[in-house]
Amino acid sequence: MNKFRFALILAACVSLRALGAVTVTAELSADETSVGTPVQMRISVEGTTNVVIPDNLGVEGLESRLTGRQTLVQITNGRMTTSGVYTYTIIPMREGNYEIPPLEINADGHKETTRAQKLLVQAGTAPGPRPAPAMPLPPGSPGRKQKPAAAQGEQVYVEMIVPKTSIYVGEVVPVEIRVYFRGDIGVRRLQDEPQVSGEGFTVQKSAPPSQSEETIGDSIYRVVSFKTSIAAVKSGEMELPVATMKAILSFPTNAPAGMQSIFDQFFGGQGMADDREVDLKSKPKSIRVKALPAEGRPADFSGAVGDFDIAASADPTKVAAGDPMTLKIVVSGRGNFDAMGNPKLLDTTGWKVYPPTSRFEKSDAIGYGGTKNFEMPMVALQPQKSTPVAEFSFFNPDKEKYFSIKTQPVAIEAEADQSAQPAVAAAPADAVKPSPTPAPDPAGSWLSHPTARSWQPLAKWPGFWIANAAAALLLIGIAIVLSIRRARQGPAGHRAAQVRERDRIVRELGNDRLPDDAFYAKALESLAVQARLTGDHGPFELVRSLEARGRNVSDLHVVLARADELKFSGGGNAATRLDAEERRRIVRAILEVCR
Amino acid sequence: MKAIRMLGFLVATSAFGAEAGPPPASTDYAGAARQFExxxxxxxxxxxxxxxxxxxREKTGDVAQAALNYERALLLDPGLRPARNALDALATSKSIPLPPHTWIADVNAVTxxxxxxxxxxxxxxxxxxGLLLxxxxxxxxxxAxxxxxxxxxxxSAFQTAGWLTDGRLARARPAVVTSKDGAEVLTAPANNSTPVVSLPSGTPVGVISPRGAWTYIxxxxxxxxxxxxxxxTPVIPGETLL
Structure with missing residues (x-):
């Protein structure tokens, strides 16, 4: 039991890396359909892209094929997530109430199973497939849910959806570029992301695309949508950037009926399709770009356009003289974080403030929303109870006016820095020729006092293993020696040990400072050990056998009697206190017995 | 004041060693880099x-070499906080993906x-x-x-932690993307294979299996x-990816 406990403790002590979790979900694009009308089943695997998945669902009456694989690797704030979406296209061949059984997927070496799905197939016309959720756009977006009626019937086209018809210079506008492929068009290859270019605009890198399906008129379209953002750099009536993409598409040819499989009829199989490289291009649109108003522009306005909040904190909040502290200012919201300047400290009297560092953490794929963290190192030159107030100005394009927002002063305790010098080590060059202003580099200065280290870890150093091996050998050696000694002792060794034990006790009896009760207890103990050596059952039998052999054991009887008295009465009394002569006599009697 | 400057000079020059020569001029970071090298x-x-x-290197704008040498500093002393902070700041400003924070970093910060x-x-x-005796x-x-x-x-727990937290003992040997235009991670060792992810210059990676012109990471x-x-470029100098 104890061993089991120790094993548990040991296992708890030994920490191991947590294993990454993989989640698998399945979803049908529609619960109902009709014979011949395809639906899609999407398998989403989050946590890995190393997935082995069956080619079809294997349900009788449903033609199915794995028609889409999309892997997504996202790096957000330095953290990487991987996921994959696998799409089966299902074409019902006859009506009925089907259950698609759980699908077994090998994800990163682990078997994962989806939930069973139910699909009702009717003989008549089925409701259209449920459209996939579209990119969330700001309220009032004219492009939202809008069907491109003019494009109906086209096989392939590109549409750029801009949620506004007029914008301000510097305003970041999220846009969606949608590429529509009619269901009978096969996509052999599609450029990773669209090229968006236009004079007078800056364009952000597109986020990874998403896929969905839409019914427009009588046709089903597969839609690949890319999200990005644009910002105008000058005012006036401007042509929006045009999105272009290259794609290799497979256009169906008129093969004789009966020569194609049902999938070939839908998607154009090899040998019955014409592959062509196609240049896709969105239609040009114009947009009105307004200049930022001069009226009401704050003096510290640095070009931020959007809607923002500001907050501040300090770390540490209690510092000694000369110690730097960091004022952290967080500007969060939506807008042009790239063009944003530093917040301004309103009153820095009594502070030595260094230029801030900034770090942007985006909260969406295109960097339209997020948080910008400014860190200002500062040293108090005189005692302080709170940090300076930071102010930040921006233009809100929705409300069409400037705002100046301020932080609350952060309560701190700072003692004065008498030397009024920064508490950072100087660079070597600065040491030779100090610059007028100290190196404003909060990320770090030169480090002195280098410590020699090695690329070879201790675990690969031969000396480490030699030392461990020596310790192990020593441990084994000691164990062997102890075992041998124990084995050698045997009955004779045991007897010798008892003799040593008896002699030790007798030696202790010679100690004059030993109290009477301890003296009698040890005297009795010595007789007990002697009894074991002579084969008698205890000191009383030993004394009796000695008496039977004619030995004078009167002193030993005193020991036995007095020891019993002390044992049962719990202590002696003054009347029977031992004197030195009496002690010597008893010791002599015991030595006589031992001889 | 002169004495303080002299003291600062002595402290600073100790970082260069006797062979390194005099420190560079105040803005000559390239010269400083050469001396440290x-x-x-x-x-x-x-x-x-x-x-x-x-x-x-960071001051001279060489992001890849800056990231590589921060990684080297951290491999030698994982608890060197200025290097950790500087690498984090560099990664943030240059969009370099770094490994997520784990308990290993917490342990390394202590010892x-x-x-x-x-x-x-x-x-x-x-x-x-003790148990034996x-x-x-x-x-x-x-x-007892x-x-x-x-x-x-x-x-046993300390030894296990020492093994697990030592980057030099990791199964995947540490390396850094040092080409100026970053690196494209592909699904197969062929130029026309499907890209998995694009890594900017300075990204730390783990080398699992080097295979000549291509390396599995x-x-x-x-x-x-x-x-x-x-x-x-391998983080440990002198290692080759062959």
Whole structure:
């Protein structure tokens, strides 16, 4: 039991890396359909892209094929997530109430199973497939849910959806570029992301695309949508950037009926399709770009356009003289974080403030929303109870006016820095020729006092293993020696040990400072050990056998009697206190017995 | 004031060593980098020198070499906080993906893996010898036995932690993308294979299997794929990706 406990403790002590979790979900694009009308089943695997998945669902009456694989690797704030979406296209061949059984997927070496799905197939016309959720756009977006009626019937086209018809210079506008492929068009290859270019605009890198399906008129379209953002750099009536993409598409040819499989009829199989490289291009649109108003522009306005909040904190909040502290200012919201300047400290009297560092953490794929963290190192030159107030100005394009927002002063305790010098080590060059202003580099200065280290870890150093091996050998050696000694002792060794034990006790009896009760207890103990050596059952039998052999054991009887008295009465009394002569006599009697 | 300057000079020049020569002019970070490189080529490696070299490289705008040398400093001394902070700041400003924060970083902030391993070994053997010899003592035998067992458990835990937190013992050998235009991670060792992810210059990766012109890598414990070997530089100098 104890061993089991120790094993548990040991296992708890030994920490191991947590294993990454993989989640698998399945979803049908529609619960109902009709014979011949395809639906899609999407398998989403989050946590890995190393997935082995069956080619079809294997349900009788449903033609199915794995028609889409999309892997997504996202790096957000330095953290990487991987996921994959696998799409089966299902074409019902006859009506009925089907259950698609759980699908077994090998994800990163682990078997994962989806939930069973139910699909009702009717003989008549089925409701259209449920459209996939579209990119969330700001309220009032004219492009939202809008069907491109003019494009109906086209096989392939590109549409750029801009949620506004007029914008301000510097305003970041999220846009969606949608590429529509009619269901009978096969996509052999599609450029990773669209090229968006236009004079007078800056364009952000597109986020990874998403896929969905839409019914427009009588046709089903597969839609690949890319999200990005644009910002105008000058005012006036401007042509929006045009999105272009290259794609290799497979256009169906008129093969004789009966020569194609049902999938070939839908998607154009090899040998019955014409592959062509196609240049896709969105239609040009114009947009009105307004200049930022001069009226009401704050003096510290640095070009931020959007809607923002500001907050501040300090770390540490209690510092000694000369110690730097960091004022952290967080500007969060939506807008042009790239063009944003530093917040301004309103009153820095009594502070030595260094230029801030900034770090942007985006909260969406295109960097339209997020948080910008400014860190200002500062040293108090005189005692302080709170940090300076930071102010930040921006233009809100929705409300069409400037705002100046301020932080609350952060309560701190700072003692004065008498030397009024920064508490950072100087660079070597600065040491030779100090610059007028100290190196404003909060990320770090030169480090002195280098410590020699090695690329070879201790675990690969031969000396480490030699030392461990020596310790192990020593441990084994000691164990062997102890075992041998124990084995050698045997009955004779045991007897010798008892003799040593008896002699030790007798030696202790010679100690004059030993109290009477301890003296009698040890005297009795010595007789007990002697009894074991002579084969008698205890000191009383030993004394009796000695008496039977004619030995004078009167002193030993005193020991036995007095020891019993002390044992049962719990202590002696003054009347029977031992004197030195009496002690010597008893010791002599015991030595006589031992001889 | 002159004395303070002289003291600062002495402290600063100790970082360069006797062979490194005089420190560079105040803005000559390229010169400083050369001096640190020269010192590292002739002296035992030190985390502080690699940090200084990285800092100088960062000042000259060489992101890849800055990231590489910050990684080297952290491999030698994982608890070197200025290097960790500087690498984090560089990664943020240059969109370099770094591994997520784990318990290993927390342990490294407290002590170095070598120390954990050495202390763990000492504790383990002390406990083992104590357990063996506990029968020779006459008093408080139970306490001595418990202390010995605790020492064995603590020693084992320390040794395990020392192994797991030492980047030099990681299964995937550390490397950094040092080509100026970054590296494309592909699903197969062929230029026309499907891209998995694009890595900017300065990204740390783990080398799982070098295969000549192509190397199979692990990106921060997430995606895996192939990159051109010439785009990588091992963090441990002198190692080759062959």
């Amino acid at each position: 020269q010192k590292l080529a002739t002296s035992p490696p030190s985390a502080e020198d690699y940090y200084n070299l990285a800092l100088a 170095r893996p070598d120390v954990l391993l050495a202390v763990g070994s000492a504790l383990f053997w002390a406990g083992a010898f 506990v029968s020779r003592i006459r008093r408080n035998r139970g306490v 036995r418990a202390v010995s067992i605790l020492a064995i458990i603590a020693g 692990d990106v921060n414990g997430g995606a895996r794929g192939w990159v051109q070997t010439e785009r990588l």
